Amino acid sequence: MPYSITQSCVGCQACKKTCPVTAIHGERKEVHAIDDSLCIDCGACGRVCPHGAVLDRHGNPCAMVKRAQWKKPRISVDKCMSCTICIETCPVNCLALSPAMHLKNPHGYPYLHDDKACIGCGFCALECPVEAISMITPQAAHSAGQSDGAGPDV
Amino acid sequence: MDRGYMGKILMVDLGSGTITDEAVPDSVYENYLSGLGLAARILYDRIPAGADPLGPENVLGFVSGLLTGTGSLFSGRWMVVAKSPLTGGWGDANCGGTFAPAIKRNGYDGIFFTGISEKPCLLYVKNGRPEIRDASHLWGKDTVETEELLRQEFGHHARVAAIGPEGERMSLISGISNDKGRMAARSGLGAVMGAKRLKAVVLDGKKRIRVHDRSEVNRLSRMCNRWVRFQLPLGPSMVVGLLGTLLRIMPTAMAQDGLIYKMILRQWGTGGLNQMSPEWGDSPIKNWKGSNVDWPWRKSKSADPDLIKKTEEIKYHCHSCPLGCGGICKMTGKYSETHKPEYETVLAVGGLCMNEDTNSLFTMNELLNRAGMDTISAGATLAFAMECFENGLLTPKDLEGIDLSWGNSSGMIAMLHKMIDRSGIGDVLADGVKVASRKIGKGSEKYAIHAGGQEPAMHDGRQDPGFAVHYSVEPTPGRHTIGSQLYYEMFQLWKRVKGLPGKWPFQIYHKNSKYRADESKAREAAACSSYMCVVNGAGLCLFGTFLGIKRTPTFDWLNAVTGWNRTPEQYMEIGRRIQTLKQAFNVKHGIEPRENRLHDRAVGRPPQLEGANRGRVVDIEKMMSDYWVQFGWDPSTGKPTPQTMERLGIGTGQR
Numbered sequence: 046m047p048y049s050i051t052q053s054c055v056g057c058q059a060c061k062k063t064c065p066v067t068a069i070h071g072e073r074k075e076v077h078a079i080d081d082s083l084c085i086d087c088g089a090c091g092r093v094c095p096h097g098a099v100l101d102r103h104g105n106p107c108a109m110v111k112r113a114q115w116k117k118p119r120i121s122v123d124k125c126m127s128c129t130i131c132i133e134t135c136p137v138n139c140l141a142l143s144p145a146m147h148l149k150n151p152h153g154y155p156y157l158h159d160d161k162a163c164i165g166c167g168f169c170a171l172e173c174p175v176e177a178i179s180m181i182t183p184q185a186a187h188s189a190g191q192s193d194g195a196g197p198d199v
Numbered sequence: 200m201d202r203g204y205m206g207k208i209l210m211v212d213l214g215s216g217t218i219t220d221e222a223v224p225d226s227v228y229e230n231y232l233s234g235l236g237l238a239a240r241i242l243y244d245r246i247p248a249g250a251d252p253l254g255p256e257n258v259l260g261f262v263s264g265l266l267t268g269t270g271s272l273f274s275g276r277w278m279v280v281a282k283s284p285l286t287g288g289w290g291d292a293n294c295g296g297t298f299a300p301a302i303k304r305n306g307y308d309g310i311f312f313t314g315i316s317e318k319p320c321l322l323y324v325k326n327g328r329p330e331i332r333d334a335s336h337l338w339g340k341d342t343v344e345t346e347e348l349l350r351q352e353f354g355h356h357a358r359v360a361a362i363g364p365e366g367e368r369m370s371l372i373s374g375i376s377n378d379k380g381r382m383a384a385r386s387g388l389g390a391v392m393g394a395k396r397l398k399a400v401v402l403d404g405k406k407r408i409r410v411h412d413r414s415e416v417n418r419l420s421r422m423c424n425r426w427v428r429f430q431l432p433l434g435p436s437m438v439v440g441l442l443g444t445l446l447r448i449m450p451t452a453m454a455q456d457g458l459i460y461k462m463i464l465r466q467w468g469t470g471g472l473n474q475m476s477p478e479w480g481d482s483p484i485k486n487w488k489g490s491n492v493d494w495p496w497r498k499s500k501s502a503d504p505d506l507i508k509k510t511e512e513i514k515y516h517c518h519s520c521p522l523g524c525g526g527i528c529k530m531t532g533k534y535s536e537t538h539k540p541e542y543e544t545v546l547a548v549g550g551l552c553m554n555e556d557t558n559s560l561f562t563m564n565e566l567l568n569r570a571g572m573d574t575i576s577a578g579a580t581l582a583f584a585m586e587c588f589e590n591g592l593l594t595p596k597d598l599e600g601i602d603l604s605w606g607n608s609s610g611m612i613a614m615l616h617k618m619i620d621r622s623g624i625g626d627v628l629a630d631g632v633k634v635a636s637r638k639i640g641k642g643s644e645k646y647a648i649h650a651g652g653q654e655p656a657m658h659d660g661r662q663d664p665g666f667a668v669h670y671s672v673e674p675t676p677g678r679h680t681i682g683s684q685l686y687y688e689m690f691q692l693w694k695r696v697k698g699l700p701g702k703w704p705f706q707i708y709h710k711n712s713k714y715r716a717d718e719s720k721a722r723e724a725a726a727c728s729s730y731m732c733v734v735n736g737a738g739l740c741l742f743g744t745f746l747g748i749k750r751t752p753t754f755d756w757l758n759a760v761t762g763w764n765r766t767p768e769q770y771m772e773i774g775r776r777i778q779t780l781k782q783a784f785n786v787k788h789g790i791e792p793r794e795n796r797l798h799d800r801a802v803g804r805p806p807q808l809e810g811a812n813r814g815r816v817v818d819i820e821k822m823m824s825d826y827w828v829q830f831g832w833d834p835s836t837g838k839p840t841p842q843t844m845e846r847l848g849i850g851t852g853q854r
Contacts, residue, residue, distance in 0.1 A: 065405060066326050066405050066406075067326070082306075082327065083326055083327065085405055085406060085407050086407065126424055126427070126428070126521035127514070127516050127521070127523060128272065128516055128518070128519050128520055128521050129297075129516055129518055129519070130270065130518065130519050133268075133297065133300050133301075133304075133518055134268075136405040138354075138355070138356045144512075144513060145512060145513040145514070151511060151512075151513055151514045151526070152513070152514045152516070152523055153513050153514070168407075171413075172270055174270045174271075174272065174416070174417040174420035174421060174424070175417075175420070175421055175424055176417075176421075
């Protein structure tokens with residue numbers, strides 16, 4: 046079951062602006078709705094909703110998280126195999142491939158090239174088969190044990 | 200539905216402009232997988248017998264694999280399918296790059312086109328919402344320009360498959376390009392796209408691809424990746440070349456482990472074999488009449504893998520590939536960079552034409568990629584023209600002043616320009632050797648090396664008779680990516696599939712035994728075909744499977760992704776079903792499988808008098824017949840019998 050929006054929506058359009066796949070529709074000051082066939086469960090709508098009006102895949106209300114607290118991918122070049130799965134899976138295209146490191150290692154590696162576009166969905170980390178990506182809150186100290194109210198399901 | 204596939208296809212009628220989503224029943228995936236198998240079922244059912252390959256009834260499909268986008272490695276292959284205008288039968292071409300996951304990320308396992316558009320058009324799909332748009336402004340542009348313009352228009356992350364001017368002009372050896380020059384080149388499917396006036400397919404989707412057991416998929420991928428990363432220092436490329444010399448001199452051969460080839464691929468890409476292959480007789484030279492004697496070390500040095508590697512700026516990985524055999528190379532001249540010339544390209548426009556001009560290899564590679572032409576067929580056609588010129592069947596006047604003496608690279612480039620423009624003699628040559636020899640006449644057929652209309656690739660069946668068999672028996676004749684005795688050794692299928700002939704690690708055997716047409720060879724060839732049908736249904740890369748079935752766990756990945764609990768034997772049965780369906784497609788369209796037999800010269804008739812394959816003759820008729828028997832097809836005609844069709848559930852309306 047994809048994400049959904051409850052009647053407590055005030056129509057502020059924050060979620061609509063954030064949704065990377067334009068799955069949310071609704072007029073200003075009216076209750077919005079999520080198109081099941083388009084929703085990819087990234088959870089961005091839940092993290093921006095100031096009224097807790099978004100329910101996640103399991104029907105639990107999502108908590109708003111300040112944008113500065115959203116988790117970002119950290120990529121371990123040692124583990125990375127340059128397969129570009131993460132770049133392709135990112136719904137907001139915020140990852141890019143670096144130029145070749147040096148002559149002895151002519152492979153490019155993914156990096157977060159558009160920090161502001163990242164919605165912290167964690168799909169890159171989820172789909173990386175070799176666990177080269179971890180999702181880290183900018184202030185890592187606060188991140189331990191703190192749920193952001195949303196995250197990818199396998 | 201967490202089974203790795205999306206469960207629907209997109210049908211686009213370019214004639215009427217209607218676009219429909221079609222749900223595909225689970226039973227189709229269970230019986231045919233996705234990718235090539237799904238496509239085979241759809242094309243067999245929907246293309247009427249006798250349809251013109253360049254007419255509105257032909258169905259052109261772009262499909263991705265069942266494993267694509269699921270976290271399994273090497274799964275970034277997409278396939279183009281249609282009735283081939285080059286062979287008149289089943290046509291498919293396989294390509295890496297970034298296009299395969301984009302199909303699934305839009306919610307489809309395949310996108311199929313029928314009809315013919317009035318004006319040049321393109322299909323744009325954004326997050327599963329398709330629309331047909333005008334592409335008049337792109338008509339005439341080359342593949343790289345087209346892709347750059349489309350990315351400007353639709354965003355940098357849009358994935359593009361496009362034809363170049365060759366496809367527009369319906370050259371029968373044209374392909375479809377993705378990621379600025381990776382080509383789905385074979386079977387002439389660019390011409391089908393051009394005939395439909397479909398310039399490009401542009402995809403930009405972000406849908407999730409759900410799998411049954413992601414942690415198991417990832418575990419298998421990590422295991423596979425450890426083998427990919429295992430790399431020993433190979434030294435300079437000369438070492439690999441000398442290994443080829445050693446293999447030629449030795450009276451014995453050795454069962455090969457794909458791990459060695461993987462290391463060559465990791466270091467140099469497919470071009471790692473540029474010198475080794477001619478040395479041990481694997482590469483045809485001088486339009487298949489020459490040998491390593493005509494292409495000695497000092498000449499093959501023009502394509503020294505280290506020399507080509509020096510120009511490489513960055514390794515190129517297709518989607519989900521940990522290996523990275525491709526590369527982006529810098530070059531001089533009109534264009535600043537090109538995809539690293541692949542082995543096939545280098546040998547087709549190099550050794551096959553006796554061309555030792557290194558710079559021209561890069562030039563022709565980029566020229567052909569931009570024009571959207573198959574480098575194998577283009578090289579083979581040039582070699583054919585050169586031999587006709589040598590023997591006076593084509594005069595300097597016919598060639599409009601172009602000197603096509605063996606090895607004259609400037610003449611070759613000039614002729615390629617003519618072929619791309621389809622002007623004068625170029626028009627005669629632009630459809631491959633079979634059509635060209637028919638137009639030229641004068642007995643030129645004896646220089647037109649092809650199987651069923653398609654030029655075979657740069658692997659010589661006189662060195663490995665397995666190649667000759669697969670060139671001849673496959674529903675897409677002339678293909679080198681399906682099987683050979685070498686591939687069978689590297690697939691190591693006997694380690695998982697019961698009843699297949701096994702080999703010891705590095706087993707040594709006499710070379711003469713390769714030419715013995717016995718039942719075990721036929722079983723090996725049939726196993727290669729069946730396995731590759733599974734691999735192409737899964738969307739995996741051939742080079743990944745070379746690691747061996749235990750290191751690249753195709754069957755285990757399929758089980759983990761779909762939640763099925765099938766045995767390797769059951770998957771091989773699916774492979775047989777797909778292969779039989781493709782053969783049935785050919786029979787439906789009037790192909791006589793016997794007539795797809797490889798050209799006499801390429802099977803050693805007459806045998807070569809010198810070089811690595813001296814005196815070698817392949818008993819191709821017996822090998823073909825033995826192969827057909829393994830599939831339950833008629834041993835004299837190669838047509839699937841009604842009993843086999845019934846047993847596999849093909850002819851009973853099961854879909």
